[in-house]
Amino acid sequence: MLSINQNKCDLCGKCIETCPFGAMDIIEGRVVINEACKMCRICLKTCPGKAIVATDGIREKANINNWKGILVFAEQLEGQIHPVTLELIGKSKELASKMNHPVTCIFIGHKIKEKAEGLLEYGLDKVFVYDHKEFEYYRGDIYTNAFEHCITRSKPSIVLVGATSVGRSLAPRVATRFRTGLTADCTTLDVKENSDLIQIRPAFGGNIMAQIVTEHSRPQFATVRYKVMEKAQKEINLPVSILSEMQDKLEFCSLPKNKMKSSIEVLNVIPKEKELSISEAEVIVAGGRGIRDKKDLAMLEELAQLLGGQTAVTRPLVEAGWAPYTKQIGLSGRTVRPRLIITCGISGAVQFTSCMNSAQCIIAINKNKNAPIFKTAHYGIVGDLYEIVPLLCGMIRKGRIMDAV
Numbered sequence: 001m002l003s004i005n006q007n008k009c010d011l012c013g014k015c016i017e018t019c020p021f022g023a024m025d026i027i028e029g030r031v032v033i034n035e036a037c038k039m040c041r042i043c044l045k046t047c048p049g050k051a052i053v054a055t056d057g058i059r060e061k062a063n064i065n066n067w068k069g070i071l072v073f074a075e076q077l078e079g080q081i082h083p084v085t086l087e088l089i090g091k092s093k094e095l096a097s098k099m100n101h102p103v104t105c106i107f108i109g110h111k112i113k114e115k116a117e118g119l120l121e122y123g124l125d126k127v128f129v130y131d132h133k134e135f136e137y138y139r140g141d142i143y144t145n146a147f148e149h150c151i152t153r154s155k156p157s158i159v160l161v162g163a164t165s166v167g168r169s170l171a172p173r174v175a176t177r178f179r180t181g182l183t184a185d186c187t188t189l190d191v192k193e194n195s196d197l198i199q200i201r202p203a204f205g206g207n208i209m210a211q212i213v214t215e216h217s218r219p220q221f222a223t224v225r226y227k228v229m230e231k232a233q234k235e236i237n238l239p240v241s242i243l244s245e246m247q248d249k250l251e252f253c254s255l256p257k258n259k260m261k262s263s264i265e266v267l268n269v270i271p272k273e274k275e276l277s278i279s280e281a282e283v284i285v286a287g288g289r290g291i292r293d294k295k296d297l298a299m300l301e302e303l304a305q306l307l308g309g310q311t312a313v314t315r316p317l318v319e320a321g322w323a324p325y326t327k328q329i330g331l332s333g334r335t336v337r338p339r340l341i342i343t344c345g346i347s348g349a350v351q352f353t354s355c356m357n358s359a360q361c362i363i364a365i366n367k368n369k370n371a372p373i374f375k376t377a378h379y380g381i382v383g384d385l386y387e388i389v390p391l392l393c394g395m396i397r398k399g400r401i402m403d404a405v
């Protein structure tokens with residue numbers, strides 16, 4: 001909380017001038033802080049008379065030597081581990097090798113012992129297992145309690161969580177318990193020798209790549225989107241259950257009774273109809289504003305089907321109601337990493353390209369030879385998509401017929 005010592009305030013207006021959120025006003029001859037305050041504390045530094053004070057004090061810098069290792073949240077649903085977990089493990093191993101730190105996982109669920117053993121195959125130093133009926137389905141309050149318990153006992157320097165629906169709900173809750181920083185939706189991670197995590201993510205609508213460092217507190221929390229990092233490879237191929245020394249790396253943990261009480265009751269679980277996700281697609285044909293009419297998307301659908309892939313779109317097409325949000329590639333949509341993506345009538349705005357530029361092969365079709373997408377593409381076709389897409393479909397069909405002959 002911030003408060004103003006009115007006796008010291010001479011109404012110079014410096015705080016009003018420098019507050020980036022417009023959170024300071026002069027009302028009836030007194031400076032007041034309004035609800036727009038984000039506690040950035042810039043006013044504290046700029047007030048010449050030191051009239052603004054933080055009543056909760058300023059936190060002391062954590063002793064970073066007391067925190068060691070990288071802890072990954074292994075997300076599961078009904079025992080199935082979300083693949084983002086393997087991507088986080090892969091990145092953690094790379095970062096940990098630079099600091100000589102251990103890599104561990106926290107795994108919360110019910111009847112998950114076998115899956116926990118499976119995680120050890122990725123060369124983890126330890127898996128903290130919270131296996132209880134109450135953890136069968138995600139419930140924010142008790143999952144947070146388990147996560148807090150694990151961090152308190154293992155004191156990791158870095159905590160990585162997938163930027164999934166569960167991860168986005170859980171990570172901020174846990175970070176708040178430790179009054180530490182959280183950087184959401186990181187696209188690149190690196191680490192300094194002193195264990196400061198360099199968290200890189202697009203900011204200001206994707207116009208800059210911000211580097212964020214949580215220097216003063218530990219642990220450092222980051223969420224990472226699915227399909228952004230390389231998956232970890234198995235390091236052990238034998239069934240782990242027969243390697244007794246590996247069993248020591250599984251640590252079964254339990255919480256005190258009062259920490260297991262949830263205020264959330266799961267009444268029923270209705271599985272969503274399984275739909276194809278563009279994040280999983282190996283081949284994508286993506287359409288942008290170069291498409292003149294909703295019905296013309298059928299042309300892209302045909303090409304996608306011939307290639308055994310899926311269609312996707314840019315944000316303007318979703319906003320026009322031509323495609324569902326689940327088909328949107330980009331910063332405010334999904335990240336994709338297919339083997340092949342063909343972009344049709346897409347200009348190549350950074351908000352789009354930053355979420356598809358890890359594709360193995362990018363082919364762009366655009367009638368403007370100066371379109372920025374050609375800087376991202378491996379192969380470019382300058383021309384009208386209405387001519388090129390049917391031509392490609394025809395060639396693929398012909399190729400198939402030739403193969404059959």
Ligand SMILES: Cc1cc2nc3c(=O)[nH]c(=O)nc-3n(C[C@H](O)[C@H](O)[C@H](O)COP(=O)(O)OP(=O)(O)OC[C@H]3O[C@@H](n4cnc5c(N)ncnc54)[C@H](O)[C@@H]3O)c2cc1C
Binds near residue numbers: 314384
């Ligand atoms: C905070 C923020 C978040 C955003 N998030 C996203 C996001 O998640 N995803 C996203 O896509 N965008 C996002 N955007 C919008 C983004 O900035 C672009 O406006 C958008 O990607 C442009 O879409 P487009 O390439 O389809 O359209 P345009 O930029 O209009 O490009 C159309 C292209 O089609 C070409 N063309 C036209 N006719 C033909 C033809 N017949 N044949 C071949 N080429 C043709 C044109 O030369 C042009 O290059 C976001 C913006 C902001 C500010």
